[in-house]
Amino acid sequence: MTLRRMILNANVKLWVKKIAFALLGGLAVPSVLAVELSGYAGAEYRYFLHDSALPFPGQHVPSVVLAPEFYTEWDDGQQSLLFSPFLRLDGEDAERTHGDIGELQWLLVRDDWELRVGVGKVFWGVAESQHLVDVINQTDLVENSDTEDKLGQPMINLSVFRDWGTVDLFVMPYFRERTFAGRDGRLRGPLVVNTDAAAYESGSGRHHLDVAVRWSHSLGDWDIGVSHFYGINREPQLLLNSTATALIPFYETMHQTGLDAQYTVEAWLWKLETIRRETDTDTFFALTGGVEYTFYSVFETDVDVGLIAEYLFDDRDDAPKTAFEDDVLMGARLTWNDTQSTELLFGLIQDLSSEDIGWNIEASRRIGDRWKLSVEGRFFSVNDNTSVLYPVRRDDYFQLELARYF
Amino acid sequence: MGIKMRNYLLLLLLAVSPFVLAETNAEKGHAIALETDNRDKGWQDSFAEMKMVLRNRHGKESVRLIRVTNLEMDGDGDKGLTVFDEPRDIKGTAFLSYSHALEPDEQWIYLPALKRVKRISSSNKSGPFMGSEFAYEDISSFEIPKYSYLYLRDEVINGIDCFVLELRPQYKHSGYIKSHVWVDKVEYRRQKIDYYDRKDSLLKIQTFSDYQLYLDQYWRSHTMTMDNQQNGKSTTLYQQNFKFKAGLTADDFKKNDLKRQR
Numbered sequence: 001m002t003l004r005r006m007i008l009n010a011n012v013k014l015w016v017k018k019i020a021f022a023l024l025g026g027l028a029v030p031s032v033l034a035v036e037l038s039g040y041a042g043a044e045y046r047y048f049l050h051d052s053a054l055p056f057p058g059q060h061v062p063s064v065v066l067a068p069e070f071y072t073e074w075d076d077g078q079q080s081l082l083f084s085p086f087l088r089l090d091g092e093d094a095e096r097t098h099g100d101i102g103e104l105q106w107l108l109v110r111d112d113w114e115l116r117v118g119v120g121k122v123f124w125g126v127a128e129s130q131h132l133v134d135v136i137n138q139t140d141l142v143e144n145s146d147t148e149d150k151l152g153q154p155m156i157n158l159s160v161f162r163d164w165g166t167v168d169l170f171v172m173p174y175f176r177e178r179t180f181a182g183r184d185g186r187l188r189g190p191l192v193v194n195t196d197a198a199a200y201e202s203g204s205g206r207h208h209l210d211v212a213v214r215w216s217h218s219l220g221d222w223d224i225g226v227s228h229f230y231g232i233n234r235e236p237q238l239l240l241n242s243t244a245t246a247l248i249p250f251y252e253t254m255h256q257t258g259l260d261a262q263y264t265v266e267a268w269l270w271k272l273e274t275i276r277r278e279t280d281t282d283t284f285f286a287l288t289g290g291v292e293y294t295f296y297s298v299f300e301t302d303v304d305v306g307l308i309a310e311y312l313f314d315d316r317d318d319a320p321k322t323a324f325e326d327d328v329l330m331g332a333r334l335t336w337n338d339t340q341s342t343e344l345l346f347g348l349i350q351d352l353s354s355e356d357i358g359w360n361i362e363a364s365r366r367i368g369d370r371w372k373l374s375v376e377g378r379f380f381s382v383n384d385n386t387s388v389l390y391p392v393r394r395d396d397y398f399q400l401e402l403a404r405y406f
Numbered sequence: 407m408g409i410k411m412r413n414y415l416l417l418l419l420l421a422v423s424p425f426v427l428a429e430t431n432a433e434k435g436h437a438i439a440l441e442t443d444n445r446d447k448g449w450q451d452s453f454a455e456m457k458m459v460l461r462n463r464h465g466k467e468s469v470r471l472i473r474v475t476n477l478e479m480d481g482d483g484d485k486g487l488t489v490f491d492e493p494r495d496i497k498g499t500a501f502l503s504y505s506h507a508l509e510p511d512e513q514w515i516y517l518p519a520l521k522r523v524k525r526i527s528s529s530n531k532s533g534p535f536m537g538s539e540f541a542y543e544d545i546s547s548f549e550i551p552k553y554s555y556l557y558l559r560d561e562v563i564n565g566i567d568c569f570v571l572e573l574r575p576q577y578k579h580s581g582y583i584k585s586h587v588w589v590d591k592v593e594y595r596r597q598k599i600d601y602y603d604r605k606d607s608l609l610k611i612q613t614f615s616d617y618q619l620y621l622d623q624y625w626r627s628h629t630m631t632m633d634n635q636q637n638g639k640s641t642t643l644y645q646q647n648f649k650f651k652a653g654l655t656a657d658d659f660k661k662n663d664l665k666r667q668r
Contacts, residue, residue, distance in 0.1 A: 036668070038497050071668055080668070107666060111657065114666070123521040148520070159662065166662055218512075218661055223525045266510065267529040296530045297581070304533060339460055339468050339537040341496070369468065372495045405494035 039068035042403030049396040062091040078109045095182030096142045102152045114159040119152035126262040126271040127288040129310045129329035133258035142179035145187045151176045165217030172210040189391035194246040201252045227258045252279040286314040306333035323388045340366045354384035374401040435555030442594040451654035463638040484547035485659040489667045500667040507549040516664035532581025538641040539632040
C-alpha cells in the first residue's frame with residue numbers, strides 16, 4: 001500500500017468515525033419499538049440432467065432456505081432499522097450450506113438527504129442479461145449461478161437529492177468474498193476454488209477501504225446513472241495453487257467507471273450499460289445494450305408478452321475471462337396478470353463466435369395467499385473448450401421451489 | 407327529463423345569455439364533468455389504505471392490501487405512490503406514477519427482492535391491476551382532457567337523482583370505447599359507471615357506495631365494486647383511514663423514495 005493511499009484511508013476512516021458519533025449521539029432511540037416480521041421459508045429440489053464428469057457431485061440436490069426480515073421504525077418513520085439474515089442448508093454441497101446477513105442497516109431520512117449505515121444491498125443498472133455497472137455487492141454464486149443473488153455489503157451510504165439529480169456516496173470498510181461451489185457441488189470446474197486461501201493485491205486485504213460515487217437522474221423519458229468505483233474487484237481471478245490441486249481467488253484492486261441509461265417510450269424500453277474497468281493486469285471496456293418491447297393484453301386475453309433482445313460485448317478477447325465477449329440474449333417474459341400472478345421468463349444467450357448457447361427458464365405462480373411455486377431451468381450447449389462455460393456443460397438442471405411467505 | 411329539464415333551461419336562459427340555449431349535449435356533458443372535477447380540487451395530498459377482495463366465478467376470494475398516497479398537481483395529472491402489503495410474496499413492492507392527461511404517464515416500480523428500481527412502460531392502461539377486475543386506467547387520476555363528454559339523460563338510480571354522461575377516452579391504449587357515468591345532481595359524486603369494451607359491448611359495471619365527507623368538501627367512496635359482465639368475476643375495493651393535507655411535496659414522490667417504502 002502506498003503512503004498516499006494509507007493517508008487517504010486513515011483520513012476517510014477518521015471522517016467516518018466523526019460523522020457516526022455526531023449522528024448517533026444526537027439521535028435518541030425510543031425504548032419500545034414494534035418489530036415487523038416478514039420473509040419466507042422454502043424447500044428446493046434441483047435435478048441435474050446428467051452425471052457429473054467429476055467424482056463427487058450427485059444429480060439430486062435438496063435444500064431448504066430461510067430468509068426472515070425484521071423491520072422497525074421510529075422518529076415518525078424518519079429512522080429505521082432493517083435486519084434480513086439468510087440461511088441455506090444444502091443436502092449435497094457443504095459450500096452451498098451458507099448463511100449471510102443481507103441487510104443490517106440503520107436508515108436516517110432527512111428532507112434532501114438520507115444516510116444508511118450498516119450492511120446493505122444496492123442495485124445499479126437497467127439490463128437483463130448481465131449487470132456490468134452493478135458493483136457494490138458481492139455475488140453469491142453458490143446460491144444461484146445466474147449471479148443475481150448478492151451478499152450483504154458493510155457500508156456507509158449517503159444519498160443527497162438535488163434538482164439536478166441524486167448523488168450517492170459509498171464508503172465500504174470490509175470486503176465480502178465471492179462464494180463458490182465446493183467439492184460436492186455442481187456448476188463448477190474440475191478444480192475446486194479454495195475460498196479459505198483467497199489472496200489480495202492490496203496489503204490491507206479485505207479491510208481495504210472501497211469507495212464509490214454515483215449520480216443518477218430521471219429526465220423525462222430518460223433514466224441515467226453515472227458511477228465510479230475504486231476498491232476491490234468483486235470478480236476474482238482464479239489462480240492455480242502451488243500443487244495445482246485447487247484454484248485460489250485473487251482479488252485485485254480496480255477503478256471502474258460505469259454508465260447506465262434507459263429510454264422509455266410507449267411500450268419500448270431502450271437500455272444501455274457500459275463500463276471501463278482498470279486493474280494492474282488488465283484494462284477493458286464492456287457493454288450491454290438492447291431493447292424490451294411489451295405487447296399488452298395479447299389476443300384479447302390479460303396476458304402481456306415482453307420481448308427482450310440484448311447484445312453483450314467485452315473487449316477482453318485475449319483470455320477467456322468472460323463468457324460474454326460477443327453474445328446475444330433473446331428472451332420473452334409472459335405475465336398472465338391473473339390472481340396467482342403467474343409468470344414465465346424464457347431466454348437464451350448465444351455466443352456469436354462459437355455458437356455456444358445457454359438456455360434459461362424461470363416460472364412462478366402463487367398458491368393461495370401465502371405459498372409460491374417456482375420452477376427454474378438452465379441448460380448449456382457448449383462445444384468451445386476455451387469458453388468459461390465449458391466446465392459446466394454437463395450441469396443442465398431443473399429446479400423446483402416451494403416457498404411460504406410470512 | 408320533463409318539467410325539471412325545461413325549468414333548468416328556462417332558468418339558464420333568463421340568467422345567462424341566449425347562447426346557453428344552444429348548449430349542446432356535448433357542452434352540457436363537459437360542464438358537468440368540469441363541475442365534478444372542480445368540486446374535488448384543493449385536497450393537496452391524500453392517503454388511504456385499500457383492501458381489494460377479488461372473487462372468481464365460483465365465489466373464491468383472494469385479498470390484496472395496499473396503501474396509496476397521492477399528490478394533487480395543478481394543471482397536470484396527480485402523482486401517486488402505492489405500496490403493496492399483501493399477498494406477502496410481493497410485500498414491499500412499491501409503484502410510483504406521475505400521471506398526465508394525454509401525454510404518457512411516467513412510472514417506476516421497486517422490486518424488493520432485487521433491490522431494483524425499474525422504469526416501466528405506461529402503455530399498459532387496460533391491463534388488470536394486481537389480477538383484479540380494476541384496470542390501471544380505472545384507478546388513475548381523473549383529468550378533464552382525458553375524455554370527450556356527452557350528456558345523455560337524467561336518471562334516478564337507487565333513489566338518487568343523477569346526470570348520465572358518456573365519456574370517450576381521448577388517451578391512447580384505453581381498453582374502452584366509452585363509459586357511461588352516473589353523477590348525482592346534488593354533490594356530483596359518481597354513483598355508477600358502465601364500461602364498454604372496444605367492440606362496444608358492456609364489459610364491467612362499477613358501483614360506488616359508503617360515501618363519506620372529508621374536510622367539509624371531499625366525498626370519498628369507501629366501497630367500490632367492479633362486476634365483470636363477461637367473465638363473471640368481481641372485485642370490491644374497500645378504502646379506509648383517509649388522511650388529507652399532510653403537507654407532502656413533490657420531493658415525497660421521487661424515484662429514490664421507492665426504496666425505503668415499507
